[in-house]
Amino acid sequence: MxxxxxxxxxxxxxxxxxxxxxxxxxxxxxxxxxxxxxxxxxxxxxxxxxxxxxxxxxxxxxxxxxxxxxxxxxxxxxxxxxxxxxxxxxxxxxxxxxxxxxxxxxxxxxxxxxxxxxxxxxxxxxxxxxPNTLDVPGEDLPKVSHYYKDPHFYASQKLAVVGASNSAVDAALECWRKGAEVTMIVRGPEIGRRVKYWVRPDILNRIEEGSIRAYFNSSIQEISPEQLVLDTPEGTVMLPNDFVLALTGxxxxxxxxxxxxxxxxxxxxxxxxxxxxxxxxxxxxxxxxxxxxxxxxxxxxxxxxxxxxxxxxxxxxxxxxxxxxxxxxxx
CATH class of the missing domain: 3.50.50.60 (FAD/NAD(P)-binding domain)
Incomplete structure (x- = not known):
C-alpha cells in the first residue's frame, strides 16, 4: 500500500x-x-x-x-x-x-x-x-442558472437576476451593458452593503434612472418558460422572462x-x-x-x-x- x-x-x-x-x-x-x-x-x-x-x-x-x-x-x-x-x-x-x-x-x-x-x-x-437554491416550482428549467459566465449570452433577452451581492450586481450591470433587459429581484430592502465600493454607486444609479428595474423585499414564487410569478410589497407581479440568474450564494x-x-x-x-x-x-x-x-x-x-x-x-x-x-x- x-x-x-x-x-x-x-x-x-x-x-x-x-x-x-x-x-x-x-x-x-x-x-x-x-x-x-x-x-x-x-x-x-x-x-x-x-x-x-x-x-x-x-x-x-x-x-x-x-x-x-x-x-x-x-x-x-x-x-x-x-x-x-x-x-x-x-x-x-x-x-x-x-x-x-x-x-x-x-x-x-x-x-x-x-x-x-x-x-x-x-x-x-x-x-x-x-448553490443556495430558491426552492420554487420551475427552478429546474433550462432557463435558470446559479452560475454566471458571459454577458453576451443574454443580449436582447429579458433577464431576471436574483440577489443583491457582488455576483448579482456584476451580472446585472454587465448584461445590461450588453443589451439585456435586466430586472433584479432582491429579498431585502436594498443592494447589499458588501458590494464593491466602486460598483455599488453604479448599480444604484442605474436602478434610480430606471435602466435596470428592481423589486425589493420581493421573491420569486414560480418560474415558467415564459414568465415569473413574483411576490412583492405591491402584490403578485407576472414578469415576462427569458432567463433567470439565481445568484443567491x-x-x-x-x-x-x-x-x-x-x-x-x-x-x-x-x-x-x-x-x-x-x-x-x-x-x-x-x-x-x-x-x-x-x-x-x-x-x-x-x-x-x-x-x-x-x-x-x-x-x-x-x-x-x-x-x-x-x-x-x-x-
Missing part, C-alpha cells in the same frame, strides 16, 4: 499554498482537484475583478503583478497556474474525491480513479460547489464533511469544528484550510486571510511526525 504523509483535497489557491509548504518542508504530498487548476476561479465570470489587490492574493511570497491594482480573473488564472507548473507541484486534476475514511491512524481517500492512503488530510475545497459540501467525521455547529452557521491554533478538526490528522472553515459564513475567510493556514497546518504535522501520539484538542 503506497503511503504519503499528506493528501490535500482541493487545488485552489489555498490548496496550492498547502502543497508549496509541504514541498518546502520535505513532506510527501498529493493534491487532488476535481477540475482544472483553481477550478472555482476558472468558473468565475469571464470579466470578474477581485475586491482584493494583487499583493493580498499572493501565496508563499511569490509576487503577483497585475495591470491594475485589483487583478481580474484571467490574471489570477495565469498567476496560480504558473505557480503550479513552475514549482512542479504534485497535483492530479479532474479527480473528484468522493470519500474520506479513517482506519486507525491511516486515511483512505477515494476517487473514481483510485484509493489513496495518507497519514494526514487537508480539506481545502471552498464553497462554490453547491453558495455553501460548502457539509455532507462530505460530516461523512469524514467532522462535527458541525448545530446552529444555522454550521461551522465545522477545528482548533484555530492548528487547523485540525475533531478528527486527528484531518485539517481544514481556507473559506470552508467558516461554514455558512462564506464571507469570513478569503485568500488574503487564510493563506497562512498552510504554514499553521504543516507546522503541526511536522511537530507530530516524530511523536505519533501527539494530538491537539479542538475547540
Amino acid at each position: 503506497a503511503m504519503t504523509d499528506l493528501i490535500i483535497i482541493g487545488g485552489g489557491p489555498i490548496g496550492i499554498a498547502c502543497g508549496l509548504e509541504a514541498k518546502k518542508k520535505g513532506i510527501s504530498y498529493r493534491i487532488l482537484e476535481k477540475g482544472p487548476i483553481v477550478n472555482s476561479l476558472f468558473n468565475y465570470p469571464v470579466n470578474m475583478q477581485f475586491f482584493s489587490s494583487s499583493e493580498r492574493l499572493e501565496i508563499d511570497g511569490i509576487p503577483f503583478i497585475s495591470n491594475e491594482a485589483k487583478p481580474k480573473r484571467n490574471e489570477a488564472l495565469e498567476y496560480y497556474r504558473r505557480i503550479v507548473t513552475s514549482n512542479e507541484l504534485n497535483i492530479q486534476l479532474f479527480e473528484r474525491v468522493s470519500e474520506v475514511q479513517k482506519d486507525g491512524d491511516i486515511f483512505a481517500i477515494s476517487t473514481p480513479k483510485a484509493t489513496y492512503h495518507a497519514r494526514n488530510v487537508i480539506i481545502a475545497t471552498g464553497f462554490y460547489d453547491l 453558495y455553501q460548502p459540501n457539509f455532507d462530505f464533511l460530516k461523512a469524514a467525521g467532522i462535527e458541525l455547529s448545530e446552529d444555522e452557521k454550521k461551522r465545522p469544528q477545528y482548533n484555530p491554533e492548528t487547523m485540525q478538526t475533531n478528527v486527528p490528522g484531518l485539517y481544514l484550510a481556507g473559506v470552508i472553515c467558516g461554514g455558512m459564513e462564506t464571507h469570513k475567510w478569503f485568500i488574503e486571510n487564510s493563506r497562512e493556514h498552510a504554514q499553521i497546518i504543516l507546522r503541526d504535522i511536522l511537530s507530530k511526525k516524530g511523536n505519533p501520539k501527539a494530538a491537539n484538542q479542538t475547540c
Whole structure:
C-alpha cells in the first residue's frame, strides 16, 4: 500500500499554498482537484475583478503583478497556474474525491480513479460547489442558472437576476451593458452593503434612472418558460422572462464533511469544528484550510486571510511526525 504523509483535497489557491509548504518542508504530498487548476476561479465570470489587490492574493511570497491594482480573473488564472507548473507541484486534476475514511491512524481517500492512503488530510475545497437554491416550482428549467459566465449570452433577452451581492450586481450591470433587459429581484430592502465600493454607486444609479428595474423585499414564487410569478410589497407581479440568474450564494459540501467525521455547529452557521491554533478538526490528522472553515459564513475567510493556514497546518504535522501520539484538542 503506497503511503504519503499528506493528501490535500482541493487545488485552489489555498490548496496550492498547502502543497508549496509541504514541498518546502520535505513532506510527501498529493493534491487532488476535481477540475482544472483553481477550478472555482476558472468558473468565475469571464470579466470578474477581485475586491482584493494583487499583493493580498499572493501565496508563499511569490509576487503577483497585475495591470491594475485589483487583478481580474484571467490574471489570477495565469498567476496560480504558473505557480503550479513552475514549482512542479504534485497535483492530479479532474479527480473528484468522493470519500474520506479513517482506519486507525491511516486515511483512505477515494476517487473514481483510485484509493489513496495518507497519514494526514487537508480539506481545502471552498464553497462554490453547491448553490443556495430558491426552492420554487420551475427552478429546474433550462432557463435558470446559479452560475454566471458571459454577458453576451443574454443580449436582447429579458433577464431576471436574483440577489443583491457582488455576483448579482456584476451580472446585472454587465448584461445590461450588453443589451439585456435586466430586472433584479432582491429579498431585502436594498443592494447589499458588501458590494464593491466602486460598483455599488453604479448599480444604484442605474436602478434610480430606471435602466435596470428592481423589486425589493420581493421573491420569486414560480418560474415558467415564459414568465415569473413574483411576490412583492405591491402584490403578485407576472414578469415576462427569458432567463433567470439565481445568484443567491453558495455553501460548502457539509455532507462530505460530516461523512469524514467532522462535527458541525448545530446552529444555522454550521461551522465545522477545528482548533484555530492548528487547523485540525475533531478528527486527528484531518485539517481544514481556507473559506470552508467558516461554514455558512462564506464571507469570513478569503485568500488574503487564510493563506497562512498552510504554514499553521504543516507546522503541526511536522511537530507530530516524530511523536505519533501527539494530538491537539479542538475547540
